[in-house]
Amino acid sequence: MIRLQGVSKRYKGASTHAVRSLDLEVKPGEIFGFLGPNGAGKTTTIKMIVGLLKPDQGRVLVNGHDVNAEAVAAKHSMGFVPDKPDLYPRLTGMEYLNLIGDVYGIDGATRRRRLQHYLEMFQLTEAAGDLIQSYSRGMQQKLALTGALLHAPALFILDEPMVGLDPKSSHLFKEIMRDHVAKGNTVFFSTHVLEVAEQLCHRVGIINQGELIACGTMDELRKSPGRAGSSLEKLFLELTDEGGSDEK
Amino acid sequence: MRNRVWSLFLALLNVNYGWSAAKYYYLKKRQRVWEPIVIAASIGPVLVMMLWFSWVMTEQLFMAGLSFGQPHLPLVIGTLMVAVVGLFFGFFYVLSSFYFSNDLPTLVPLPLRSWEILVAKLGVILTGQYVLGAFVLVPMIIRYGLLARGGIPYVVIALTVFLVLPVIPLVIASILAVLLMRFVNLSRFKDRLTLIGGILLLVIVFGSTYWMQENVGTDDPSVLIERVLSQADGLIYSIGRVFPPSVWSAQALGYATNATGWLNLFYLLLASVVGLVVLYLLGEKVFLQGALAGFEGSRGRRKHKQVEVQGESNSAFLTLVHTERKLFVRDPNFALNGLVGYVLFPVMLLIPLFGASLEGNPFERLDLGGLHPFLVVGGIALFFTLMIAMSMIPSTTFSREGRYLWIIRGLPLSIEQIMATRVVAAQMVNTIGCLLGLIPVSYLFGWRIWEVVLGTVFGIILSSTVAYLLVLLDLSRPMLDWVNPVKAVKSNLNAIFGLLGTSILGLLLGFIFYLNVQSQTLWLIPFELLLISLLLGSGGWYLGRQVAWKLWSKI
Structure with missing residues (x-):
């Protein structure tokens, strides 16, 4: 449903890449959680998927359509909710x-x-x-x-969807996500709430300083050497600390 | 289900003119029902005057032009005016609507083609041009048609010209804007551009006014018409070179009954179609890239300079005063609208000094150099007072906070303290702004230092009391629902009411000074200023004590 091939993005005047050589594939029927510390490149990646930013390198394919070359066809397949909806x-x-x-x-x-x-x-x-x-x-x-x-939409993309929702709406929303993928659709969302990702996602990807540092099911991530039985929170902290967060 | 471009156009039109907002507030919530009445009452007479002016000017130019064989001169002038205004303001509207608007991040992820967004946005700007055309061009076309006995062909051509004429200047403005945005990422310099654009606008307005005064300036309309007519051939030739569509429009209307008219209409339509096709192609190829480049404008992890952590503490009062002052001056939307008066005053005085003569300069006629010292004092005090209202700083102080009002509301401060900081901040800007104009003027007219100092002191006292009342006015009805900051000052009725009230006070003071001159009691002026300041100050203070807290808790 989503395929990112060698996607890189560096903002004008920036000293480092916001996203660097990102390869990622999200399949139909999946809820994919995109995790990372502040400024890691989550929103930049989402903006490239929905066509709000153009990658410097690489391609973004949605439902088989290149988001930049076949923008309208790609956008017909997706529904997008930004972190701060400006309606x-x-x-x-x-x-x-x-x-x-x-x-x-x-x-x-x-x-x-x-x-x-x-x-x-x-x-x-x-x-x-x-x-x-x-x-x-x-x-x-x-x-x-x-x-x-x-x-x-066949693909539902959300940037921090739980922010601002009360517990009831939040619960409801998780149900909607599950129903949506049960019909063969795909959900791709970024979040800081690791419990939500742990409960909900079939697979998660962790991005830090613009690079995807881990990707897989919870079991796959836990099976990596030295991390048996770790919670997602512990995994996240270990992985992102190794890379070094860019937060000051 | 509606066509998506049409649907987008209607939604943008609705947002632009606030139809749903008006329905919601006036009909559903029954709030601010008096607003449309006040707006209609203030704008109505201006519109009627515009209609009347167009009507009368058309008639006079037509009659006078007949003898020169140029009866359609009013049409050339009218169409040129609409076209030039459309081109000039259109460029700024287009830039602001295409690239600086907040809705592009909402629209770009939707399955809309670039040109569809472009066309919907252009359509909304075009409706604004039709509104202008309705008050300038329509009365002109109707009056001309009645005088020239146009008939049905004239009506058909007139309707087509009215609809098509604003398209060409807007398309030109859009093409310029689209190309500019493709190759220069202007969004990074949005604030600086707003400032430069605003100053440029002032220079153009004053430059053209000065040029007009120097070249065609006269108080007698018949002399003006005679001058225009005597240069008619040259004028049409020049206009034809600069902007042919206005000549085509005029020729189409002027010769509606024969082939020349229809041929010119054809040129006009052809130019519009060609322009639209070019815009469509550019829209498809370039518009989105420009918009996407704009999204990156202010992002990115740059290397920051090491900033020393400031641990110096200040009093809460002073900090709030400086914060209010900085927030006003740093936002070009506020600063341009609020500080324009301070720039205009010295510019108005200085421009004629660089001209060939001082003739026609209103200040020269007033003989400001020979004024009685106490009149100078009174005049300066009045100037300070009018300028503080014109700056709109006190009358929009809470409105400008908009959605950020919670910051100040959360602070452990009484509303009286907050209001006092607002008055001091407004006064700080006002005093600097006024002195900027006052010092060269005092020098030019040879006013003595003590007159200027005393006038400044009285000015600060009187204008502070007025500022307090204006702050209270804004507290009573703050306009907090805005997205575009310009609306917080330009569309804010508090600013208009404040200016109106202060003007009435100014008239009253002017009348009192007049009586002083008549009765030769000019020595009374300082005492009168003190008395009025005392009355306004104590009245305002009492009113504030009674209502300020209630109003603050009601927001």
Whole structure:
């Protein structure tokens, strides 16, 4: 579903690479957790997958389409929720969702059914007629999630999706992720909450200083020499400390 | 299901003009219902004046032009005006909408082609040009049509010209912007560019005003028309060279009943289509790359200079004063709108000094050099007071915080302390800004030092009391819901109310000074200034004690 081939990115004026020679493949039916300390390159990688940044080297393929060469086809396959969804504050929730519905070409009947389902699930039905600027951060997050799920994307990409969600919504959201992959779809998300990754992900990748330093199932990571029985937290700390976090 | 480009266009239009926001606040929440009435009452007369001016000017130019064989001169001037305004402001609108807007990270991951985003955004800017056209071009076209008895062909051509004319300047502006953004990553210098653009705009506005005054300046409209008509051939020739579409438009309208008119309309349509095709191709090839380059603008791990950790402590009061001052001055959106008055004043005085003569300079006519010392004192105090309102620093102080207001709300400070810091910060900027203009002016007109010092002291006292009231005004109805910081100052009614109230105070003071002149009691001016300051200060202080805390807790 996602294939990154030798992807590198260095921001203009930066002394180091944000992402360096990243090779990664995420298969259909997988929930893939992308972990790393602050500034490790998680968001840069996600932005390259969704077409918000262009890699300096390498290719990003989504559902077989090159994100840069066949942008529209690739984007049709995915739904994206950024870490801080910046939605049009002066549209109502319903107007925003209808805009997304129109852009993805979702017919009226399907749209109504899905909107009803997700708005009820996220308890946004009553607020949907209000301006987005009147929403709390959690409500904006849920609206962005609804928008990203509206076209039932084959690939669901989320940057720190649990931030701003209350425990109930967070639980609900994990269920949505599981349901989504049960239908053969893929979920790719970044997170700092290691417990969530441990519970939810089929595979995790750990990135540090722009390089993928570990990737596999929890069992595979634990089987690496000297790490038998380690928790994900311990593994993460050991791996990222070795590399040295760039945080000051 | 709507077409996706149409749907995006409607959504952007909605966001731009705030239709849903208006419906939500005025109809659903029943809040700020008086706002549209106040806006209509303030803008309405200006629009009526614009319509009337276009109507009358068209008639006069048409009548006068008939004898010169140039009856369609008003059309050339009208279409040129719309085109030039469209090209100049369009460039800034396009840059701000294409590259500096916050919605690109939302739109780029959607399955939209580059040109689709471009067209939807361009469409929104175009509607703004139609609004301008509706008040300048439409009355001109209608009046001309009635005078020239245009008939149905004229109506068809007029409608087409109205719709097509703003397209060409906007397309040119867009092509320039798209190319510029492709090869220069301007987003990294967004703040500097806003500042340079704003200063450039001021220079152009004042330069052109000065040029007009030097070259065609006259108080008599008939003399102006005569001058324009006497240079009509040259004017049309020059315009034709610089911007042919305005001449095509005028010719199309002027000769609507014969082949010349339709041929010119064809040129206009052809140029628009060619422009749109070029823009489409550039949009597909270049726009997205420019936007993506913009996303990287301020990112990246750069090598930072080692900064010494500052452990020096300051009083909370002074720190807040300096923070308010820095936040205002460092944001070009605030600084350009707020500090423009301080720049304009000396520039207005200095520009004519470099000209051929001082004739026509209003300050020369006022004979400022021969003023009574106490009138100078009163005038300076009045200047300080008007400028503090014009700066908008006190009247938008809480509004400018927007979503960051929580920072100040979380601090262990009383609202009285916070308000005091806001007044001092505003006064700090105001005093420096006013002195910047005042010192050269005092030198030019030979005012004595004691007059300037006394005027400055009274000015600081009076303007501080006014600033306190303006801070209180903003506290009563802060405009916190904004994304674009310009809106916090430019679209803020508190700034307008503040300016209006201060102008009324200025008129009142002016009237009192007039009475002083008449009754030869100019020595009373300092006492009057003190009395008014005392009244405003104590009234404001009492009002603040009564309501400030309630208002602060209500936000």
